[in-house]
Amino acid sequence: MNYYEVAILKSPLENLTYQSEDFIEEGDLVEVILANRKNSNQAVIIKKVEKPEFKCSDILKVTDFYYSSFMLEIADFISKYYVCSLGQSLSIFQYFDKNIKYENRKIEFKKEISLSSFQQEAKEFLDSKKQSLLFAKTGAGKTEIYIKTIKEILSLDKQAVFLMPEISLTPQMQKRLEEVFGNSIAIWHSKVGVKKRKEILQNLQNGTIKLIAGARSALFLPYKDLGLIIVDEEHDDSYKSDQTPRYNAKDLSIFIAKKFDLKLILGSATPSINSFHKIAYFELDKTFYETQKRYIFENLSQKISQNTLKKIEDTIKNGNQTIVFLPTRANFKHQICFDCGKSVECPFCSVSMSLHKNDLALKCHYCGFAQKIPEFCPSCKTGIIKNHRVGTAEIEEILKEEFPKNVIKRFDTDTIKNEKILKTTLEEFNENKIDVLVGTQMLSKGHDYHNVKLAVVLGIDSLLNMNSYKAREKALSLLIQIAGRSGRNGFGEVLIETKNEDFFKHYLEESNYLEFLQSELEFRKDLYPPFVKLARVVLSSTNGLKIKDELSQIVKYLKTIKDIEVVGFGECAIFKIANKYRYEILIRSKNSKELLKALHSIKSAHILIDMDTIY
Structure with a gap:
């Protein structure tokens, strides 16, 4: 009799010991019964062990599926670092099928990519490092550099994974990649159907597909010989899982690349402080097209001003398009003074305090300090602190009343329910059939449209006043990403309604994001990540x-x-x-x-x- 330690998939239980007359390989997927359960559970063979002192149950079945040693090592790290069972960490991987044989297939690249001298310089820097960060201004042409690097890796008969926040996986990006890689690429995200997923997994294992472009879960597919990981928009919080295991796909990519000596490129116009601090970077600050930006600040923190409406009207009259952005987190958690735009800060932590309605109090999540909701703003002494909330539906309504003859559409998770709607909305916008697109963070992601000449940013103060040490980083990063959608080619205007003009103006007009990262690192020393x-x-x-x-x-x-x-x-x-x-x-x-x-x-x-x- 053989005895094996197994990890029960999706279960928080520690590894258990089972017996079998068969010799079973490490990583094989098997079926077992847990005590007092009727239905069998899937489990993974972790290792062969000595006969224990207690009585063991039998392994019911050995399947045709397995997890590679590469997967087992990463899963082991996930369970230890993100504090979960091995069964939970293995359950995020897609297993291999023993019946599918991998063949090296020659790829026919359909299109040649040429780089500008600036892009070439950036690529040479990335080539000289195993792991690197491409700190590239919005519109600098990161994608061309990525594609060129992917081509080189695939030519070596290796595979590549190109990670993006799910909302960046637009039909536009898919089209650009398919133009070069044809049938060798597949797109992987949560809206891909069961049948299509099965087909992708099969083609990845038989060698037909060499490149996966996908959301964070694409990191856990059955790669035979992974050579390159690209993490685009690496600053994006959607790389962090909100379910157990609560891994961060960006951080895991860094770990995997270092552990297995793979090539890794992180890319962003507004890199996260952690990556900037840890990884060698190249700053590409030349844009692909000649662009000119004008920033207009409106001293407001509520709804939408008459001046903003006039700007939108002028943009429409000139035959151009507008995007109106609101943060999804503009909710009742943030209390802002309508006079000076400040929130109530914790006296001990320099982060905004959070509203707890039940206790009629403001509390700090970092030190537990609490106080009653003040009658007047502690900063300016005269303004009244109020709940601040403006939603996309409300703004869409106002704009439809103001511009009844124009096409106003909403672009958020409530309206973009599937890939078909996403594709249709973006196509309509691209074809100038929509005058104003009102949306949330989805608007900030890599959509490349040349007729947007005005970006309106509302509610940014609610992000700046979040009760988080990352509040400044998130607010400024998002504002730069949104501003990058206006005037991609030529002149563009960005209208920002804020009570915190000094902060935003300094880093948008007088300074740059690099200086912000350096000053923010000073602020975080000894208190916050990346130092703790x-x-x-x-x-x-x-x-x-x-x-x-x-x-x-x-x-x-x-x-x-x-x-x-x-x-x-x-x-x-x-x-x-x-x-x-x-x-x-x-x-x-x-x-x-x-x-x-x-x-x-x-x-x-x-x-x-x-x-x-x-x-």
Whole structure:
């Protein structure tokens, strides 16, 4: 009899031991029964072990599927670093099929890509490094550099993965890649149907497909010989998973590239501070087309001004298009003074405090400091602090009333429900059938349209005043990305409604994003990433008293651990979800090893751990 340690897929259970008369390879997918369950579970063979002292159940079936040693190593790292079971980390991978044989197929590249002298210089820098960051201005032509590098890797009979935030996987990007790589490329994201997924996985394993362009899950496909990982818009928060395991695909790409000596390119016009701090970068600040930007600031933090409406009217009259942007997070969590545009800051943490309606209080998520909602703004002493919220539907309504003869459309997750609607809306906009497109973060992603001459940015103060150490980075980065949609070729205007003109104006007109990154690194020293590690522990249960008691015990335990700081704890900003009461603990440490040790030692049935939290 043979004995094996197995990881139960999707289960939070630790590895278990089963027996079989057969010899089974490590990584093979098998079926087992868990005690007292009727249905079988899928599990993965981790290793052969000695006969244990306890009685073991039989492995019911060995399937034709397996996980490669490459996958097993990465999954092992994920389970240790992101604090979950090996079964949970393996469940994000797509397994190999033993019946599919890989063949090296020659690729016919359909189109030649030529680079400008500036792009060539950037590419030479990227070629000289195994892992690098392309810090390229919006419109500088990053995609051409990526394509050129992908071609070289595929010519060596290797495979490549090109990661993008899901909303950047537009029909336009697909078309550009297919023009060069033909049938050797597949697009992978959450809206790809089951049948199509099956076909892609088969073609990837038999060697027909050499390049996958996809959202974060594309990193976990069955690659036979991966040679290149590209992470475009690497600053984007959508690379961070919001379900267990709460991995960050960008950070994992860096880990995989270093561990397996692969080529890695991160790219962004507004790189994240973490990547900028850790990875060698090349700044490409020359744009592909001659562009000229004019920034107009409106001293407003509410709705849409008459001046803005007049600007939109003039743009329409000139036969040009407008995009109107609102952050999705312009919600009741942020309280802003309507006179000076400031939020109420924590006196100890220099981040904005969060509104807790139930307690009629403002609380800091970093140190737990709380105060009652002030009658007047602490900054200007006269203004009144109010809930700030303007939604895309509201703005669309106002614009339709103002411009009844023009075509106004919304572009957000409520209206763009599938790929077909996305494709139709973007095609209509590209063909000038839409005058004004109102949307959220989706608007900021790599859409390349030459007739947009005005970008209107509303509600940016709500991002700048988020209760997060990343508030300045997120607000400025997003504003630069949105501004990049206007005047891609020629002259463009960006109208920003804000009470914080000095901050935005400085980095948009007088300085640049590089200077911002350098000054922000100074601000974060000793307090925030990349200099320390941050983890968030969330406890939730239908029994509010029990979970509050459990929170106290965990906080007490964590405070005894050397090298770890409990920064803050208490109710979550949204205290109750799906009838469950929610509490959180924020932990900070300069010692990753000690932090992970502490997180792994917390045992609770009601826990969710978010290592490298972005909230």
